[in-house]
Amino acid sequence: EIVLTQSPGTLSLSPGERASLSCRASQSVSSNYLAWYQQRPGQAPRLLIYGASNRAAGIPDRFSGSGSGTDFTLTISRLEPEDFAVYYCQQYGNPPRTFGQGTKVEI
Amino acid sequence: QLQLQESGSRLVRPSQTLSLTCAVSGVSISSDYYSWSWIRQPPGKGPEWMAFIYHTGSTYYNPSLNSRVTISIDTIKKQFSLTLSSVTAADTAVYYCARAPGYCSGETCFPPYYFDAWGQGTLVTVSA
Numbered sequence: 001e002i003v004l005t006q007s008p009g010t011l012s013l014s015p016g017e018r019a020s021l022s023c024r025a026s027q028s029v030s031s032n033y034l035a036w037y038q039q040r041p042g043q044a045p046r047l048l049i050y051g052a053s054n055r056a057a058g059i060p061d062r063f064s065g066s067g068s069g070t071d072f073t074l075t076i077s078r079l080e081p082e083d084f085a086v087y088y089c090q091q092y093g094n095p096p097r098t099f100g101q102g103t104k105v106e107i
Numbered sequence: 108q109l110q111l112q113e114s115g116s117r118l119v120r121p122s123q124t125l126s127l128t129c130a131v132s133g134v135s136i137s138s139d140y141y142s143w144s145w146i147r148q149p150p151g152k153g154p155e156w157m158a159f160i161y162h163t164g165s166t167y168y169n170p171s172l173n174s175r176v177t178i179s180i181d182t183i184k185k186q187f188s189l190t191l192s193s194v195t196a197a198d199t200a201v202y203y204c205a206r207a208p209g210y211c212s213g214e215t216c217f218p219p220y221y222f223d224a225w226g227q228g229t230l231v232t233v234s235a
Contacts, residue, residue, distance in 0.1 A: 001171075033220065033221075035220075035221035035222075037222075043227075044203055044225035044226065044227055044228050045154060045203075045222070045225060046225070047221060047222060047223050047224075050220070050221045050223075056223065088153055088154065090154075090221060090222075092218075092219075092220045092221050095167070095218060096156060096169045096170060096171070097156040097169075098156070099153045099154045099155065099156070100153060101152070101153045102153050
């Protein structure tokens with residue numbers, strides 16, 4: 001199975017700053033089938049990005065995804081107060097579907 | 108608007124069977140372009156995908172669950188269900204139902220992709 005390693009574990013930033021979150025796969029993700037999710041405390045994860053770089057419906061354009069093969073990045077261009085949360089990557093190119101362990105973006 | 112609502116046992120004794128149901132409203136459960144899934148998240152950890160099912164009954168399971176998991180669907184009642192047998196404390200988690208885009212062509216359904224809608228989740232505790 002593909003293991004996804006996210007870094008850093010915690011990112012301490014201020015509103016208005018830029019955030020870059022990394023997701024590295026233990027082997028190449030087929031067709032760059034990688035998704036990103038946001039999870040606020042006490043809530044279910046919310047889909048942000050699919051296909052490595054496609055924003056899901058209703059997601060603001062300050063969220064962008066990039067990367068291919070084994071290295072992927074989620075960028076939040078200017079942090080808003082509601083963006084402080086935990087972010088997970090997930091691959092769906094190979095069975096079984098797997099998630100990373102998460103990156104917490106905190107103030 | 109799609110809504111997913113989990114229900115079922117919140118406290119399960121070790122070695123017993125966990126049972127959950129997800130009610131689907133606002134969309135058709137019988138689409139060829141979506142499957143239905145269970146995902147769990149232990150406290151403080153990342154999510155773990157457990158199983159997918161299409162309206163045809165076609166299923167995909169996470170092999171790490173060692174055949175303890177069964178997913179089923181009732182298209183008339185617009186709900187799908189999860190059973191997990193021989194539970195231990197390691198099965199304590201928030202359990203989510205979710206929708207996953209996918210594709211069926213005739214009798215063949217392909218492995219679904221990401222998860223584009225989630226229920227609110229239900230905490231299941233395994234304890235004596």
